[in-house]
Amino acid sequence: MIGQDPETLRLLATVSTATISTQLLKRGLRNTFLHGLRPLNPQAARVVGPAFTLRYIPAREDIDVVESFEDPMHPQRLAVETAPAGSVLVMDCRRDGRAASAGHILLTRLLRRGVAGLVTDGSVRDSERIAEMDFPVFVHSVSAMANLALHHAVDLDVPIGCAGVPIFPGDIMVADAEGVVCIPSQLAKEIAEPAAEQEGLEEFLLDRVDKGAALPGTYPPDQSTLDAYRASR
Numbered sequence: 001m002i003g004q005d006p007e008t009l010r011l012l013a014t015v016s017t018a019t020i021s022t023q024l025l026k027r028g029l030r031n032t033f034l035h036g037l038r039p040l041n042p043q044a045a046r047v048v049g050p051a052f053t054l055r056y057i058p059a060r061e062d063i064d065v066v067e068s069f070e071d072p073m074h075p076q077r078l079a080v081e082t083a084p085a086g087s088v089l090v091m092d093c094r095r096d097g098r099a100a101s102a103g104h105i106l107l108t109r110l111l112r113r114g115v116a117g118l119v120t121d122g123s124v125r126d127s128e129r130i131a132e133m134d135f136p137v138f139v140h141s142v143s144a145m146a147n148l149a150l151h152h153a154v155d156l157d158v159p160i161g162c163a164g165v166p167i168f169p170g171d172i173m174v175a176d177a178e179g180v181v182c183i184p185s186q187l188a189k190e191i192a193e194p195a196a197e198q199e200g201l202e203e204f205l206l207d208r209v210d211k212g213a214a215l216p217g218t219y220p221p222d223q224s225t226l227d228a229y230r231a232s233r
Contacts, residue, residue, distance in 0.1 A: 004050065004172060004188050011192035012174050013048045015199045017181040020174055023191040023198065024183065034163035034180040036095075037121060040130055040137040047117035047136035047175045051167050051182070052087040054079040055155040056094065056101065056122075064148040075153035080106050082156070085114030088173040092160035093122025097141035099150035100125035104133075111135040119173060119180050121163040122151070138180050204229045 012020070017033065024032045039045035054075065068074055072081075080102075083089045089110060091101045104126035107118060117136035124130055127142035140163070147153075157169045165182050167173075172183040183191065205219050218225055 004185070008189045008192045009048050009172070011196045012172065012183070012188065013046070015174075015195040017174055017176050017178050019195050019199050019202070020181045020183060020191065023195045024181070024187070027187065027191070029184070029187075031165055032182050034119065034121065034138075034165050034182065036140055037119065037138045037163055037180050039175070039177060039179075040124065040127060040139050040142070041133060041135070042177055044134050044136050045175065045177045047088060047173065049086050049088040049116035049173060050084075050185070051090045051169055051171045051173050052079070052083040052115075053090050053092065053155075053157055053160045053167055053169055054153060055092045055158060055160045056151040056153050058094070058096075059099075059148055059150050059152045064152050066146075066148065068148065075156055076102070076106075076147065079153070079156050080109050081113075083110065083113070083115050086116050088117045088119055088175075089115055090160065090162050090167050090173060091118070091120035091122060092162050092167075093120055093140075093151060095121045095140060095163065096150060097121075097123035097139070097143055099123070099145040100143050100147055101151060102147070104129045107133065107135060107137065117173075117175065119162060119175065136175060138175055200233070201226075201229055204232060 021033050093101045101120045101122040119138045121140050123141040123143040159168045170185040172188045174181050
């Protein structure tokens with residue numbers, strides 16, 4: 001897993017997924033926002049951290065039986081026990097939320113181990129209790145059906161697809177109330193300062209528009225508007 005310096009993560013924690021998506025778009029990346037995933041607990045929606053991945057394939061009835069969870073090396077349980085503190089556990093469930101990818105007990109273990117959050121393009125169970133946790137959880141849906149009914153966990157810390165977005169181990173996941181964006185690890189430092197700068201500029205432009213300024217020359221800003229922004233700082 002590629003490490004990131006604390007200042008990069010601090011800056012990324014101050015900006016929105018919308019701003020980050022724009023910065024990535026400027027660099028030619030168009031498929032970075034995990035469309036359709038929303039925070040299950042909006043009061044704990046903010047998360048920034050490197051991806052630790054878990055890949056599921058469709059379940060098979062002769063293998064995926066309840067007793068398989070007794071094996072401590074079961075990949076789902078192993079992911080919960082080995083995802084590093086500060087990481088975001090990202091699950092590839094093939095956008096199939098008919099059976100949960102995790103539940104309240106596993107998420108409590110992640111929380112106590114210091115994992116930063118969970119992202120899945122599937123679902124979770126025990127959703128009412130999870131929604132009360134101080135732990136960011138982003139899901140496509142919720143389901144009471146147990147994981148093994150439809151999902152077979154196979155790989156840890158490998159490239160996956162989540163909500164149609166390629167996620168490589170160590171990519172930086174940033175999430176807020178709007179959803180989740182994936183920053184390729186090698187671009188995180190490059191976009192952190194421009195993203196923070198864009199955020200500050202857009203707050204300035206919003207204030208101008210709110211006070212009656214017309215869009216031409218304001219959004220996008222012309223040179224005089226940029227000069228006024230710099231002077232205000």
